[in-house]
Amino acid sequence: MERYWNEEIETMSREDMKKLQNERLVKQVRHVYDNVKYYRDLMDKKGVKPEDIKSTDDLCKLPFISKADLREAYPYGLLAKPLSECVRIHSTSGTTGKRVVAFYTQHDVDLWNDCCARAITAAGGTNEDVCQVCYGYGLFTGGAGLDGGSHKVGCLTLPMSSGNTERQITFMRDLNTTILCCTPSYAAYIGETLHDMGLTPDDIKLKAGIFGAEPWTEEMRRSIEKSLGIKAYDIYGLTETSGPGVAFECSEQTGMHINEDNFIPEIIDPDTGEVLPEGQVGELVFTSITKEAFPLLRYRTRDLCVLSRKKCSCGRTLIKMAKPMGRSDDMMIIRGVNVFPSQIETVLIEQGYSPNYLIEVDRVNNSDTLDISVEMNTDQLSDKVKDMQKQERDLATAMRMMIGITPKVHLVTPKSIARSEGKAVRVIDRRKLHD
Amino acid sequence: MQNVRQISVFLDNKPNQLTGVMKIFKDAGINMRALSLADTKDFGILRIIVNDTDKALEKLKEASYACTATEIIAITIPDTAGQLSRVIDILGAENVNIEYLYAFIGKSDKAVSFAIRVDDNNHASDALLKGGIIQLTENDISEM
Numbered sequence A: 001m002e003r004y005w006n007e008e009i010e011t012m013s014r015e016d017m018k019k020l021q022n023e024r025l026v027k028q029v030r031h032v033y034d035n036v037k038y039y040r041d042l043m044d045k046k047g048v049k050p051e052d053i054k055s056t057d058d059l060c061k062l063p064f065i066s067k068a069d070l071r072e073a074y075p076y077g078l079l080a081k082p083l084s085e086c087v088r089i090h091s092t093s094g095t096t097g098k099r100v101v102a103f104y105t106q107h108d109v110d111l112w113n114d115c116c117a118r119a120i121t122a123a124g125g126t127n128e129d130v131c132q133v134c135y136g137y138g139l140f141t142g143g144a145g146l147d148g149g150s151h152k153v154g155c156l157t158l159p160m161s162s163g164n165t166e167r168q169i170t171f172m173r174d175l176n177t178t179i180l181c182c183t184p185s186y187a188a189y190i191g192e193t194l195h196d197m198g199l200t201p202d203d204i205k206l207k208a209g210i211f212g213a214e215p216w217t218e219e220m221r222r223s224i225e226k227s228l229g230i231k232a233y234d235i236y237g238l239t240e241t242s243g244p245g246v247a248f249e250c251s252e253q254t255g256m257h258i259n260e261d262n263f264i265p266e267i268i269d270p271d272t273g274e275v276l277p278e279g280q281v282g283e284l285v286f287t288s289i290t291k292e293a294f295p296l297l298r299y300r301t302r303d304l305c306v307l308s309r310k311k312c313s314c315g316r317t318l319i320k321m322a323k324p325m326g327r328s329d330d331m332m333i334i335r336g337v338n339v340f341p342s343q344i345e346t347v348l349i350e351q352g353y354s355p356n357y358l359i360e361v362d363r364v365n366n367s368d369t370l371d372i373s374v375e376m377n378t379d380q381l382s383d384k385v386k387d388m389q390k391q392e393r394d395l396a397t398a399m400r401m402m403i404g405i406t407p408k409v410h411l412v413t414p415k416s417i418a419r420s421e422g423k424a425v426r427v428i429d430r431r432k433l434h435d
Numbered sequence B: 001m002q003n004v005r006q007i008s009v010f011l012d013n014k015p016n017q018l019t020g021v022m023k024i025f026k027d028a029g030i031n032m033r034a035l036s037l038a039d040t041k042d043f044g045i046l047r048i049i050v051n052d053t054d055k056a057l058e059k060l061k062e063a064s065y066a067c068t069a070t071e072i073i074a075i076t077i078p079d080t081a082g083q084l085s086r087v088i089d090i091l092g093a094e095n096v097n098i099e100y101l102y103a104f105i106g107k108s109d110k111a112v113s114f115a116i117r118v119d120d121n122n123h124a125s126d127a128l129l130k131g132g133i134i135q136l137t138e139n140d141i142s143e144m
Helices: A014-034 A037-046 A056-061 A069-071 A105-121 A141-153 A165-174 A184-196 A218-228 A339-350 A387-405 B016-026 B053-062 B081-095 B123-132 B138-144
Strands: A084-093 A101-104 A132-133 A157-159 A181-182 A210-211 A231-238 A243-247 A256-258 A263-268 A282-288 A298-307 A332-336 A337-338 A357-364 A367-375 A408-412 A428-431 B004-012 B032-039 B041-049 B068-080 B098-105 B112-118 B133-137
Touching: A014 A037, A014 A056, A014 A231, A014 A339, A037 A069, A056 A263, A056 A298, A069 A298, A084 A105, A084 A141, A101 A105, A101 A132, A105 A141, A105 A231, A105 A243, A141 A157, A141 A181, A141 A243, A141 A256, A157 B032, A165 A184, A181 A184, A184 A210, A210 A218, A218 A231, A218 A332, A218 A339, A243 A298, A263 A387, A332 A357, A337 A339, A339 A357, A339 A387, A387 A408, A387 B041, A408 B041, B004 B053, B004 B112, B004 B138, B016 B041, B032 B098, B032 B112, B032 B138, B041 B053, B068 B081, B081 B112, B081 B123, B123 B133
Parallel strands: A132 A157, A132 A181, A181 A210, A210 A231, A357 A428, A367 A408
Antiparallel strands: A084 A101, A231 A243, A243 A256, A263 A282, A282 A298, A332 A337, A357 A367, B004 B041, B004 B068, B032 B041, B068 B112, B068 B133, B098 B112
16 A cells, blocks of 8 residues: 555645646746746846746746856855745755855745655555654755654654764664665665675665765666665755755666656756757756745756656656766767766676776876776686786676776775765866866 | 695785785794786786685785685696696696686795686696696695
8 A cells, every 4th residue: 555645645646736837837937036036037038037937837948047047146046035034055066166055945945855754655664664864964964854754754853963873774684764865876785785784684684775966877776776675766865956855766776756746857958958858858847836044946957867747656746857978077078988986886886796896097298098896706716817817808898888988997995995885986187188 | 636725815916905905914833835916907906825724814804905715626637748738738637717827836846836726626636636736735734
């Protein structure tokens, strides 16, 4: 029996949802135009007035907003409410440049928590559950989002934050944690540590995990599910739109339902900005229709994915987004070929290797080099050098089949690649392409 | 014929990788009888024969080293010219392929010992027995 947090919204007919979106969108465009000079200027420049937007069909008339705009408008330029009405700030990790800050009114926090509550419920969570949140707490939205959702559902919440993995497992055992929330790479590390401690999934009570904040593959999902004895659910979100909970996975595990009553998705051609029909791969764009303090219209996420309205067995009618193929800024262009770290990860897990790897890209004599360090698999250790070198070559061949170019594969000792407790750093690009 | 177990340890080809293994052996009182190191640009495979194979494997695994035991053949031959050639001829005549071999010091200064990794232990062992070559057991080596 499928459980919903908000059955009315989650199973609403398409017509009713569109009506609700239209009402909210019209109101939101007016709110933004009246209160955000930065976006008003963009609209004026494009010759669009709030009254031109009558329904979601008119979305394409609105200008896009990008990460560059957020940086330019830092910190208050996109704020739509007086600071006296704001109660919270979150911020992006700032690894790709200047930080981006997002503001929340109490109403925004409540709606966000509600989105996360839907995700936890879809993963089977109820007030009988013990929910261990090992996303980082603080400016990062992961901890606060799932923490708020867990409280809303009524789970006993363990606000662990990340780190100290053995202690995480001790708490998990002593307090009978049933739901784990963290990044997929940390979940994999917790699984590895559990086994190192001589324990098995039978020693813990976990039943589900809600993992997000970084791209991960289907192979990684199966590997985490096996090592922790759970069902692993994906969750999606960005600080710019609120945080985790923009979209969440149900028992079908074939994509994430977008909380369309709060966020209208579009898929566009990243080069031309044209809206693409359902089923085509393109850049995901979100319009927040309920946020008060930091309402972004047509925000370009840089995530590449596909949308689908195919009927879902869980009964939810909310549109589904496929697992993003990667953020367009995770994509590496090596010798002219587009390569995503997720493709490398897929090959490694298929071939029985640890999903901890390091990609190093460099340019030597005007030619790109791709080196991938992979932790050797203890089960495949041979005393013969030629066997080990064959493993390297076989892996390089499997990767060439996947990405189209042959990397140099380096086997390294097990556990020698740093484990991540938050978002994993998998790529070091030493090419100085922008100087 | 009881073959001898050799331990292989996977090490990164970087400074200070051997130190860790040596410290484990020192602390556990494990004595090495034979050692050979095969290296590539990325990694090395340390091959060792010790006086207590089980304990050494246990200690290495505890410290998360990637290691494995392989059966090899150990022989002892007189330390005079042409002796190794005799051994290799015996194996060659039987079409036994040698993957690698390395020498180590035996009990006597008039003899020298070899660890030989072949593709077929039983076949090699029978051939050496027929050819009158003395083979060592794990027990022999541990008592050296």
